[in-house]
Amino acid sequence: MTAKIIDGKNFAEGLRQRVATAVSELSAQNARPGLAVVLVGEDPASQVYVRNKAKQTQEVGMASFEHVLPADTSETVLLALVEKLNYDDQVDGILVQLPLPAHIDAQKVLETIVPEKDVDGFHPVNAGRLATGLPALVPCTPYGSLLLIKSVQPELAGLNAVVVGRSNIVGKPMAQLLIAESCTVTVAHSKTRDLPEVCRQADILVAAVGRPEMIRGDWVKPGAIVIDVGINRIPAPEKGEGKTRLVGDVAYAEAAEHAGYITPVPGGVGPMTIACLLRNTVVAACVRRGIKTPEM
Template sequence: MTGGRATARTLAGPPAAADLLARAAALAATLPVTPAIAFIRVGDDPASESYVRGKAKKAAELGLDSRVHALPADTTQADLHALIGTLNADPGVHGVLLQLPLPGHLNADAALTCIDPRKDVDGLHPVSAGLLWQGQPGLRPCTPAGVMALLDHYRIPVAGQHAVIVGRSALVGRPLAGLLLNADATVTVAHRATPDLGAVTRRADLLIVAAGQAHLITPDMVRPGATVIDVGINRVPGQDGARASLTGDVHPDVAGVAGALTPVPGGVGPMTVAQLMMNTVQAAAQQTPADRRNGASGDVPR
């Protein structure tokens, strides 16, 4: 159906993100403290610097306190762990986010494991992962939780649906599988090495693609009427001197087959930052003594 007329409903990220941010602000307003997040950035990678600047700006817009710790590229593992330990012990800091990737000489997994799970607003600590897979309340990885919030905003059914995830990373695919299972979906996890990938994806009521390959999913790989969530962001070089453009893991012509589809950009991306803000507020609620919450519930939704 290449070149077919677009019929899919567009699941735009900004309206869903605005709804999630409004709910985060409402929860923050019930707390006797101002939720605070500390960002750690190591080195001078322009992309990391831009990402942290954008997240800190969003926190300020929401009325949260944000602190950026910019460390030199030659920071040692011990010094990085020492800073994380200081932030863990600071009662005025409710969330700690380590911006990835780190310089090659640093062990990201070791550093992430040093973060207090109560302050793990990125949801990447092994304790956070364990709580997720046990179906217990906890802080969830931002992009998978953002996907769930987007589905909820647009009233896309999850319970009883067959969800196929293309991608098995610890950042998106694996935790998203857990969230969908907790929401009573039947879940299949596939990836680029899955034999006859199209035969798997065509069975999906809900197809979520986070494989990191531009236009991996083509129209013939999608069941007509399925909901398709494109998590991929790929930079494609322009032709004849044109600027590079961003595109997803799903071919645009899938819009002629799917019942609903997220755009790239402007789909899942805004949800990731919004969920980070919600995680920060929820972490602050969890760390605020119950008798000081003015009736606020600090429970982290499943």
């Protein structure tokens, strides 16, 4: 068996096109959505990510507000900026890029964003609403993963799902989304006893543990849907001294021999994250204005 590839890049492009159509409709009603992104410091990966967010925000027709602050910015100054954005009617979504410098309490900052503008879906109110089955802004990477799963298996009720990883950003919300789809969900992690055997029970296997190629091919149930959330950079001496390459949390070549469907790294879940961020911003804009959310 050789798995079919789930093309996240292509799916994300389609989602961005649908978001752009929704933005056009809202703009015609004088309700153009706006996204504010805040970056503190000079982390290279964060800088690239923020640039991509701003570029894609503008490409779909949204208003983009970038706030780039020096690494020594105080927590007080950052919190004041977030509060200002909370009250800015042009801003529907606020995203504070993580990680933040060590002297800033990231959780305090995230909790300062009002839940209705929390397009990352990290505020405890949104997390609680998701856990209790209420409408909420959902973390982008898990939601994007769910869309990819449903693109190849629209009906998930009754399937066994295993999520390897229990972070607040991916693992826990991923489990909640799958529970809402009536899956039987196991949340596993590095301390799970006989993790390979647990994984072998999964019709849907989501790897979000942050360890390069931890999930081996013989851990995968034949025909399973494998979603690899991991993005890890490892040495690639075959490319030359000091060169690296990206791999996921799944040993892709091995797993592809067992799985029915699999996401690659790169080009799988990654492109979905920003696309879902844009979608969340449209949803937030509609809810704030009491407008029906367009189909996306």
